[in-house]
Amino acid sequence: MLAALMARSYGLGKTLLVQTCANVRELVERLRGADERTTELVLLDPGELALQLDAGSDTGLRGALDALAAPYIEVHDDSATALEPRLQPLHMPLATVIINRNLAEGYRLALGIALRRLGRQDTASPCA
Secondary structure, eight states: OHHHHHHHHHHTTOOOOOOOOSSHHHHHHHHHTOOTTTOOOEEEOOGGGGGGOOTTOOOSHHHHHHHOSSOEEEEESSGGGOSHHHHOOSSOOSEEEEOTTOHHHHHHHHHHHHHHHHHHHHHOOSOO
């Protein structure tokens, strides 16, 4: 699945960087480290890490999402792991893709949304 997604993005002139995180702290660090000069869009799959979040705890994830310069798309294979209801970030996702029990299809749809958006940005006219 990953190889096909990378090939698809590369074929359209985009680079797909995949990073896995062992815990919420590492996820926050990666989001805070996203370089606004090279990060055009983030596909965010927090997976089971989302279940570690309590509504009252401050892990820094909301702040990291709010500070993210790039738009992001959440990808989930279980509706129980969606971040927005837990965090209520000010910088909302461009889209949230949830395909229960089918992460591969969720990634396929999310990458399609991302590539369409990035393609539009690359060819957008400054005049509306």
